Amino acid sequence: MSKTFFVTGTDTEVGKTAVSCAILEAAAAAGLNTAAVKPVAAGCDDQGQNEDALALMASMTAQLPYAQVNPVALAPAIAPHIAVAQVGRTMKASQLAGFCRGVMTGPHDLVLIEGAGGWRVPLSPRETLADLARELQVGVILVVGMRLGCINHALLTAEAVLGDGLPLAGWVANQPGERMTCHEENLDTLMHLLPAPFLGEVAHISPWSPVEAGQSLDIREIMQ
Structure with missing residues (x-):
């Protein structure tokens, strides 16, 4: 089975997709076969596709259909459990885990499962995305958005991940915008x-280049 990691963040809009793409590009540069899954995405275009899922598809080496990369695509750009309720659907961690395992069992060296928002984003009144990671029993990569409040958010998220019984495989510092005061x-x-091991720092790159971002990461420790 592939090396699989669940990618979470300290908050929404901290760069989970950017970092996931950078990791995929770094792995591809090392000659690894890669795949990614965005199990649930809220905010889709007129074709029912999400820009984060499309970005993952562009950076991974596997050629998978969109529906396999993003099995639950929700049109409203709001919290997933609210978007699901608005369209009269339900989501269960076990169901999402089944979609993920369909990719995890493929001929890939590395698979990334990208969450939505932070660690405790609800899927339903009873489950959160943390339950999906627990169902899969995989290591977690934490994306820390380097902005005011990041230390508290990062430590609380790490505590929650470890408290849920999952290993924190590594973390990445991502600069989603202007460099914060006292960055270093x-x-x-x-x-x-x-x-957890520090995998590297992704700077704010304009224009954005996941290939360039991947060059700043060291993924050897998570692939051991």
């Missing part, structure tokens, strides 16, 4: 306090 001091604090 915050980064140094995170490197000392987060109980």
